[in-house]
Amino acid sequence: MVSARRTLDSADARPDRVLLEAWRAGDVAAFEALVRRHQAPLLRHARVLVSYADDTEDVVQETLMKLVQAPPEPRSDPGALVAWLHRVARNLATDKVRAERRRKRREERSAQDERSPGGLDGVEADDTRRAVERGLARLPQEQSEVLALRLFGERSYDEIAAITGKKAGTVGWLLSVGMKALVVELGTLVAGERAASSG
């Protein structure tokens, strides 16, 4: 049940390595298949790294542009491309956030920051997606990133470890701690789900 989403790939079922080789040889269709395959997990990952939806898409687009301009060497390790893509996305997102922070600091000097009310009270119950996103946004980034990579990106602990440069055990721990914190953030929403699933 938990890992049912690996099938969302497009029709082209060739493995990454084969597609990457084809793309490096100039096959644009192969590139397209790679885009279709990896865009969702990359977006999910980017979303916890940067704060604005626009930036998220930018990060992913720029990541994929790197695949256009300087595709990595194909490697036999099946997760190599995934790890590469997520690492690139991570670096790009970090840059964006830094730039954004500086811009904000400057803006805050002139205008008072109007904070949006906290908590999830105003969230519609059916808008689970936004609720989860907002919940994730409140977690420390090392936790939210691992959660996004695992739960939305379907990356294994080992893959996440390769992307974030952490040990697999640390990934497991962060995920578990993050999950617990997220449940607290989501509060009643999860409780409802629990009731529904056990009933």
Add this chain to the structure above:
Amino acid sequence: MTNETYEPGATNPDELRDELLTAYLLHELDAVTRARLAAELAEDAELEARRRELEAALRFVESAGGQDALSGAAVASLLNQARLQVGRRRGWRSVPPSILSAAAGVVLLVGAGLLAKGFFGADSSPASEVGSFAYRIFGETASRSDGYAGPGDSVPPSEGRKGAASVAPSPAPNPTASGGGGFFLGMGKNGSPAGQAGLQFRAGSEVKTLTRGVEVERLRTLGYLGESASSEGEVSPSVGFYYEPSSEPHEKLARLREELSAKGELQADDFDSESYGRARVTFVAESFEALVAGYLGQCCVLPGESAADMFFRYWGDHPFVRSADDALSTFAADADTSSYALARNYLRKGELPPREAVRTEEFVNYFTADVPPPTNDTFDVRFELAPSAFHPDPDVWMLRVAVRGKDLPRFERQPLALTFVVDVSGSMQQGGRLDLVKQALALLATELTPGDSVALIAFSTEARQLLPMTSAANRAALEDVLVSLEPTGGTNVQAGLGAGFRAASDGLVPGAVNRVVFLSDGVGNIGATDQRSILDEVETMRARGIYLNTIGVGMGNVNDDFLEQLADRGDGVANYIDTVDEAERVMVYEFTNTFQPIARDVKIQLEFDPRQVREWRQLGYENRALAHADFRNDAVDAGELNAGHQVSALYELVRTGAGGTAPLATCRLRWKEPFAVDTGDASERATRDAEVATERLFHTTGEEAAYELAGASWGFRRSLVAAQLAECLRRSKHARADDPERLKALATDLARERPNDPEVVELGQLVELAVTLLAGVTPETDERTRVLDAIAERRYLEARLEQLGATKRDPADAAAARGEIEALERRLREIVAAEVGYDLAASDDEPNGEER
């Protein structure tokens, strides 16, 4: 699930339990641990309950996933970029340069999805798919060997209308001597490299570089031919080139064709006479229209653009502004001079500096101050007004506003704590750059007093601290270290600067000017990412009272941008040294200047009296303009000035002739005290105090104006010559018609009056060089450019009038102006048609050619 034993990361037992359960649920446990946990779950109800909770939460979060995808436009843009990349890789790399240059008058079609589609029209042969992204080569326009109807057998227009425009080049009696030209289409951003693998070009000017392929001198950029697959502002414009006819015999074309087909790179129908002829007709008609539209599109006011913005976009210079519309000129002071030194380096090598590297204000401010320092304030402002040197109109004047900072005598200066960060990478060996640095630092060492201190970091692939912060009384220590410097390895700027900042903050000297001085021959191997984090660090350090100066060393063709940005962030000055003399000037004569800040965030605002000044324009400071409202907004950054600095702004004025006792121009100057570094509370107080800006008011009534240029001060005329030299090198719109001989004469006078001033003697030499080199450049004042300029100017004037309010406009005048513009546009069409060999008469009825 993995085979290796799962090694948990948690240490606390509660967290460990949850971590294992989570890994269990996510199938991440190894078989052994999993089995053990399953057994525990079966026995322990509490654990099982916890498992359920976790599972529910995981499922809930996952359910929030949904499918995520990039927008269609984003995907389209990516795919387009991918195709372009393939096109670049394939097309360009597979055509050997020799073939391309051998092809006489060949029409090349590279990339340009839009045009390729138009080209192949309805018949979508498999080739047309490839055509979007691979190159295409089409036959010589005047050649008949391929059956294509050359000028001789082109159908007479009267009968040939149906068959569309004659695409023959301008009929030439001897096609082998001067056949027609051809189109050449490239992809890429206007004004930027078209692609790493392929060609580089600049639209609107000469094609400067073609890394491979066609003979450069035969190519001219025509301009935009349209944009392909634009999405989210990501556009890939097609840029047209015109390939000049050559006198190469046509047999070469046949050979080219053979070679290409032998390599399997020639589509069968590429040279097929019939489809070629038809396609070319459509292609030419369409691209002609696109070409004309592209030209016209540049010289009009875009949506949301003011007339002044349009002027700036089109010409890159400040426009004349009516005082009635805007009497204020607001900008940040800037004491950088590297543009002048860099330009000098180019000119001495017999090359023109890139236009964008020429900054007029840096030319003017390069020279030693000529107005006296203030007696008891930080700044004084001196005005000087004289008739224009280049405009015969008696109402046109030149105003110089010179802002002069106080001098700090040596004995008064604050002690210095300097950290030198010296690039010792391999490239520093070239041209004796490292030796230059050593000499410069040795010179500097002689200027230091025992109150000063010095540290030195050398960096290549890694950074090494060779000298921690040491009193300058121990000068020998610095000199010993200098001797040991040897070039080696790469250029790790980040490591170098990082180590420099560490050394500077570890050895921070309270009460001194703490400054890092970065010496490098340019910024080799660092990416945009690193740049940003480096700039951030510079800013952090500045806030802690550590300044950063940069000194570019012997860079031939460097983008000094990054060094300038660094110095900008670090409240320092970017200098450039290429000779020992210049090193001495920067390091020694201007020693107090370079290292003694007297003010920061210096802003200047000029206000003209509309009754006396009808119009004005500022020379230079294009990148330093500030919003009027930001003048008193102290949160907005501006420039920093050091002791002895003089920054001058020049304005060209159109005076009304009305005099008066009211000031003709008022200058407001605003600045903050420099950061003071101290310890403890005093530091905080100083920082707070430093945020208080000072403002002073100066004005001129114009009464003191010189009525002859010759009567103006020597310093004024020197500023004028420096500015005019820059304007010429920038090919400023305002300077295009100016007489170069006049500039030379002015420069000669300066040097004659002060033959012992090396700066001005050198200025005279540079003027000579520049005038000669500029004369050799194919004048941009060819007729097309002139007509486009005229159209742009008319449209600019119309836009300005429109902004004043349409009611004031005499309808007859408006109609006349429209008529003028239309006539100019017709003329443009004729010129472009002649350039590309397009028969306007034949296509008048059907501008889009056949079946489109």
